[in-house]
Amino acid sequence: MDDQQRLRYSRHLLLNEFGEEAQERLLAAHALVIGAGGLGSPALLYLASSGLGRITVCDGDRVDLTNLQRQVVHRQDGIGTPKAASAAATMRAINPDIRIEPLEERASPERLSQLVRGADVVLDCSDNFATRHAINRACVAHRKPLVSGAGIRFDGQVAVFDLRRADAPCYNCLFAEDAEAEDVRCAVMGVFAPLVGIVGTYQALEAIKLVAGVGETLAGRLMLFDALSSRWHEVRLARDPHCRVCGEARAAA
Ligand SMILES: [Zn+2]
Numbered sequence: 001m002d003d004q005q006r007l008r009y010s011r012h013l014l015l016n017e018f019g020e021e022a023q024e025r026l027l028a029a030h031a032l033v034i035g036a037g038g039l040g041s042p043a044l045l046y047l048a049s050s051g052l053g054r055i056t057v058c059d060g061d062r063v064d065l066t067n068l069q070r071q072v073v074h075r076q077d078g079i080g081t082p083k084a085a086s087a088a089a090t091m092r093a094i095n096p097d098i099r100i101e102p103l104e105e106r107a108s109p110e111r112l113s114q115l116v117r118g119a120d121v122v123l124d125c126s127d128n129f130a131t132r133h134a135i136n137r138a139c140v141a142h143r144k145p146l147v148s149g150a151g152i153r154f155d156g157q158v159a160v161f162d163l164r165r166a167d168a169p170c171y172n173c174l175f176a177e178d179a180e181a182e183d184v185r186c187a188v189m190g191v192f193a194p195l196v197g198i199v200g201t202y203q204a205l206e207a208i209k210l211v212a213g214v215g216e217t218l219a220g221r222l223m224l225f226d227a228l229s230s231r232w233h234e235v236r237l238a239r240d241p242h243c244r245v246c247g248e249a250r251a252a253a
Pocket of ligand 1: 169170171172173174240243244245246247
């Protein structure tokens with residue numbers, strides 16, 4: 001780290017549990033963030049400001065006026081521009097010290113597999129089950145830690161699937177793909193702006209701990225947040241031995 005970096009990250013370096021080695025690990029890490037919307041916005045802002053050295057942000061949408069109520073990485077003058085580029089511009093304005101790779105595309109499962117393979121940690125900030133399951137399959141296949149978040153109306157959830165570990169449950173163990181799952185889109189259901197701020201920020205917190213090797217992560221637990229009553233619930237996650245995703249993959253390995 002040079003003198004400017006020591007100043008920029010000084011409030012991390014002052015933490016006994018963090019310090020210079022953890023900051024160096026963070027600067028050397030590569031995060032893949034799928035989605036630059038309500039969850040991706042705060043996650044990207046904190047990953048960038050904290051000094052996560054290389055951040056790939058993938059989103060195929062463009063900024064719309066209805067996004068600005070909660071998607072805080074975008075600006076009024078970004079309306080009509082690709083979300084990935086808009087997010088990258090804000091992140092670069094905050095921290096020019098890191099490498100940001102905007103991908104203006106809706107990644108196919110094959111493309112996701114390629115992207116996940118090159119990342120140290122993956123943040124699922126997407127808004128539909130098909131993408132969530134494709135990200136999970138890629139993380140299981142390449143044994144990458146997955147930080148999953150979701151938020152709709154006043155209800156949020158965060159979970160970490162540390163698939164580097166052989167006994168870790170995966171997203172499909174929790175929400176099986178063949179189960180009746182309907183996408184609840186915020187386009188029709190509404191979403192409380194600070195809720196996705198809390199969930200996306202929580203995802204950044206867990207991703208940073210995972211790559212910096214700091215503290216105990218949320219691995220194996222699901223946190224549910226009810227913003228209306230301001231209550232958190234914690235659920236322990238168990239691996240489903242019959243899971244179609246991690247069961248087969250591990251049996252074949
Ligand atoms: Zn599984």
